[in-house]
Amino acid sequence: MSFSEITARVRYAETDQMGVVYHAHYYVYFEIGRVELMRTRGVAYKEMEERDDAYIVVAESHCRHLQPARYDDLLRIRTRVAEARRRTIRFAYEILNDSNGELLATGETLHVICNREGRPKALPDKYRELFPVSEHGGAEPER
Amino acid sequence: MSFSEITARVRYAETDQMGVVYHAHYYVYFEIGRVELMRTRGVAYKEMEERDDAYIVVAESHCRHLQPARYDDLLRIRTRVAEARRRTIRFAYEILNDSNGELLATGETLHVICNREGRPKALPDKYRELFPVSEHGGAEPER
Amino acid sequence: MSFSEITARVRYAETDQMGVVYHAHYYVYFEIGRVELMRTRGVAYKEMEERDDAYIVVAESHCRHLQPARYDDLLRIRTRVAEARRRTIRFAYEILNDSNGELLATGETLHVICNREGRPKALPDKYRELFPVSEHGGAEPER
Amino acid sequence: MSFSEITARVRYAETDQMGVVYHAHYYVYFEIGRVELMRTRGVAYKEMEERDDAYIVVAESHCRHLQPARYDDLLRIRTRVAEARRRTIRFAYEILNDSNGELLATGETLHVICNREGRPKALPDKYRELFPVSEHGGAEPER
Numbered sequence: 001m002s003f004s005e006i007t008a009r010v011r012y013a014e015t016d017q018m019g020v021v022y023h024a025h026y027y028v029y030f031e032i033g034r035v036e037l038m039r040t041r042g043v044a045y046k047e048m049e050e051r052d053d054a055y056i057v058v059a060e061s062h063c064r065h066l067q068p069a070r071y072d073d074l075l076r077i078r079t080r081v082a083e084a085r086r087r088t089i090r091f092a093y094e095i096l097n098d099s100n101g102e103l104l105a106t107g108e109t110l111h112v113i114c115n116r117e118g119r120p121k122a123l124p125d126k127y128r129e130l131f132p133v134s135e136h137g138g139a140e141p142e143r
Numbered sequence: 144m145s146f147s148e149i150t151a152r153v154r155y156a157e158t159d160q161m162g163v164v165y166h167a168h169y170y171v172y173f174e175i176g177r178v179e180l181m182r183t184r185g186v187a188y189k190e191m192e193e194r195d196d197a198y199i200v201v202a203e204s205h206c207r208h209l210q211p212a213r214y215d216d217l218l219r220i221r222t223r224v225a226e227a228r229r230r231t232i233r234f235a236y237e238i239l240n241d242s243n244g245e246l247l248a249t250g251e252t253l254h255v256i257c258n259r260e261g262r263p264k265a266l267p268d269k270y271r272e273l274f275p276v277s278e279h280g281g282a283e284p285e286r
Numbered sequence: 287m288s289f290s291e292i293t294a295r296v297r298y299a300e301t302d303q304m305g306v307v308y309h310a311h312y313y314v315y316f317e318i319g320r321v322e323l324m325r326t327r328g329v330a331y332k333e334m335e336e337r338d339d340a341y342i343v344v345a346e347s348h349c350r351h352l353q354p355a356r357y358d359d360l361l362r363i364r365t366r367v368a369e370a371r372r373r374t375i376r377f378a379y380e381i382l383n384d385s386n387g388e389l390l391a392t393g394e395t396l397h398v399i400c401n402r403e404g405r406p407k408a409l410p411d412k413y414r415e416l417f418p419v420s421e422h423g424g425a426e427p428e429r
Numbered sequence: 430m431s432f433s434e435i436t437a438r439v440r441y442a443e444t445d446q447m448g449v450v451y452h453a454h455y456y457v458y459f460e461i462g463r464v465e466l467m468r469t470r471g472v473a474y475k476e477m478e479e480r481d482d483a484y485i486v487v488a489e490s491h492c493r494h495l496q497p498a499r500y501d502d503l504l505r506i507r508t509r510v511a512e513a514r515r516r517t518i519r520f521a522y523e524i525l526n527d528s529n530g531e532l533l534a535t536g537e538t539l540h541v542i543c544n545r546e547g548r549p550k551a552l553p554d555k556y557r558e559l560f561p562v563s564e565h566g567g568a569e570p571e572r
Contacts, residue, residue, distance in 0.1 A: 011457060011460060011461060012302055012303070012308070012460055012464070012474075013302065013308050013310060013457045013460060015302050015303040016298055016299065016301050016302065016303070017298070017301040017302070017303065017304075017305045017306075017357055018198060018200070018303075019303045020261075020303075022298070022299050023170065023201040023204055024167045024168070024170035024171055024174075024204075024299060025167070027166065027167035027170070028167055028440060028442045031167075031440060031441055031442060032440060035441070035501070044501065045501070046500055046501045055161060057161070057208075057211075058166040058208050059207070059208055060205075060206065060207050060208065061166055061167075061204075061205070061206050061208070062203075062204070062205045062206075063203065063204050063205075064202070064203050065200075065201050065202055065203065065204070068200075068261065071303055071475055072464070072473065072474070072475045118163075118211065154314060154317060154318060155317055155321070155445055155446070155451070156314045156317060156445065156451050156453060158445050158446040159441055159442065159444050159445065159446070160441070160444040160445070160446065160447075160448045160449075160500055161446075162446045163446075165441070165442050167442060171297060171299045174297060174298055174299060175297060178298070178358070187358065188358070189357055189358045214332055214446055215321070215330065215331070215332045304484060304486070306547075309456065309487040309490055310453045310454070310456035310457055310460075310490075311453070313452065313453035313456070314453055317453075341447060343447070343494075343497075344452040344494050345493070345494055346491075346492065346493050346494065347452055347453075347490075347491070347492050347494070348489075348490070348491045348492075349489065349490050349491075350488070350489050351486075351487050351488055351489065351490070354486075354547065404449075404497065
């Protein structure tokens with residue numbers, strides 16, 4: 001299964017008074033992973049919005065927080081396409097501590113392709129090959 | 144089923160260039176709802192941490208984003224305890240547009256009670272009545 | 287000098303591992319104060335953008351952090367117009383702990399009125415009375 | 430004058446509905462630059478806190494926003510020590526668009542060295558060489 005990877009260092013701004021990364025920031029790490037996966041497949045998400053009027057709007061998001069990430073940790077964000085259909089894409093993520101490989105979090109986000117006004121539309125043809133569409137949908141990803 | 148409610152106005156800082164609230168912020172709204180539910184039951188979460196060394200660490204978080212929230216919208220955050228066990232609490236949330244009652248998002252967070260060092264512990268007795276423990280756990284909340 | 291006031295409760299998400307509010311969030315509190323001042327003068331900033339194509343872009347921001355704000359503190363945000371010119375508005379802020387009146391931070395933001403494309407423009411006439419323009423500018427606010 | 434540099438890519442989460450980076454995030458970029466400058470001088474800020482009980486608390490922050498940064502821009506963050514005294518350090522920053530060198534923002538932050546309880550203390554000796562102290566303080570940095 002092909003996935004992309006990128007690292008991100010935990011910022012002080014992302015910690016909370018428990019001394020760990022505030023849980024909502026994992027969704028920002030997911031975003032970083034998602035954009036990187038597109039980039040490695042030749043898609044600048046910025047251009048999807050600007051040139052092709054295709055926004056990948058978040059319809060569902062989920063995260064299991066296994067171990068806390070801490071200030072200054074270098075995180076490895078691993079992203080893959082879990083499922084692609086005509087109008088939706090599901091990404092799956094793993095966040096690891098890059099220094100020791102420990103798995104810190106896993107998660108998924110489901111996206112609906114929309115135009116600028118927020119109306120669902122089909123993914124433009126030119127992106128189809130990049131996100132191979134599974135016609136029959138396949139098994140629902142595990143939770 | 145008893146729940147608590149609190150309102151929050153969408154800040155400019157919470158919007159993104161799609162012109163809507165960036166999805167990760169819903170988890171902050173959930174936090175506001177969770178703290179408010181505790182407050183209405185007589186618990187200042189701050190004191191749970193400081194006096195009772197009981198932190199409710201996020202182990203899992205989930206959100207369905209149904210309709211976008213927009214800048215300056217007044218949101219109504221509705222929170223209930225979906226499940227309470229000896230060492231875990233599950234909260235369920237609804238985010239509504241306060242002006243028209245439209246449901247914008249639903250979600251859940253699962254928390255593990257931990258001490259300052261992050262080790263799981265039982266919820267201190269004094270909080271048991273506030274979050275009635277379902278011994279047999281009941282059905283898993285729907286997804 | 288007329289000012290507006292609004293309160294905001296510190297969110298867990300706004301703390302950092304020092305156990306206090308991360309400094310950048312004061313600028314979000316300033317935004318809350320600024321929007322509230324407009325609202326008390328009959329201006330919904332949202333409509334300034336949508337109907338009048340007038341965006342108040344931040345050109346300069348400054349904050350003195352005097353005392354830390356902490357989780358769950360109720361903050362009182364006091365805002366006034368420090369200076370208004372044809373194309374710029376300067377707001378001044380005080381952040382106080384609402385429970386004891388302690389001054390936590392002071393600051394200023396300078397804004398340039400721009401259209402949707404980010405080009406400077408004069409403040410639309412209808413807003414002139416709300417932000418009285420000082421023709422000669424007056425003294426520069428103290429630093 | 431010696432400075433350090435590091436790049437950071439603008440995240441979607443950092444944009445607002447004006448289609449540009451929300452101004453408060455520049456202070457997070459400043460933090461990234463500050464930590465990197467320390468790292469290039471052999472100081473892991475994390476260890477300053479953990480081993481030496483020395484926190485560099487933000488006492489003042491300032492930013493001039495010259496040109497907007499946009500989603501997916503690669504930013505170059507340039508940081509230098511503007512002034513170091515026994516108990517305070519002042520950092521100065523420039524944020525540039527890495528692709529064309531355009532200057533987007535400049536700023537400064539003034540920090541007080543504090544212990545874990547937030548009491549001012551002198552910078553531990555071992556860090557003195559890294560942040561050469563100007564005994565007479567020198568000229569106030571320009572605003």
